Amino acid sequence: MDIQQEVVQAKAWTKKGKEYIKKRSILKRGIMLYPSLYLAFSHHEDALKATVQHICLCRNEDLLLPDASILEMSQDQFDQLDGYELRFEKNQNSFLVGYNRFKDNEEMIGYIEIVGNPIQKEQYEQL
Structure with missing residues (x-):
């Protein structure tokens, strides 16, 4: 960061x-x-398509470039990866995260779930 x-x-x-x-x-x-984004897919064909596509965050003109490797793992293994995830759920840690423009600007409520160390310093220090 x-x-x-x-x-x-x-x-x-x-x-x-x-x-x-x-x-x-x-x-x-x-x-x-140098963020890492892990995406989970139910079907191998969808994962293959994702390995050749990039993500453009237009507001800040940022690009996330693809990685050709596919890691097959269970839901439990995926949930143990270091990082954080926005969970759309209402509980004592929830807050307003935005408005759903596809559902009459309905409020979107969620919380951040942190697993392990989401800030990986090793990759940055090597550059």
Whole structure:
């Protein structure tokens, strides 16, 4: 993880005297360096298709590039991989994670489940 700063502007204009201005703020954001994303598939054919596709996170212009290796494992083995997962479930640790634009902006509630050490430093230190 790396903490980066960015300047953000409010959407709304405010009037200050005879001028209209947009207020600015400084936002500190944790950025993942060299993230690993593990995807689980029920069918081997779907996993094969995923090994040649990339993911583009357009808002930040980030790319996640594919890895051709496929690891076959049980659900229990997958659940033991170091990392974190957003679980869409309501419990005492849940919070509002967004709105579902496909279901009349219905609230999406979930919590983060952390397993092991989700921040792998070994890969970053070798570069």
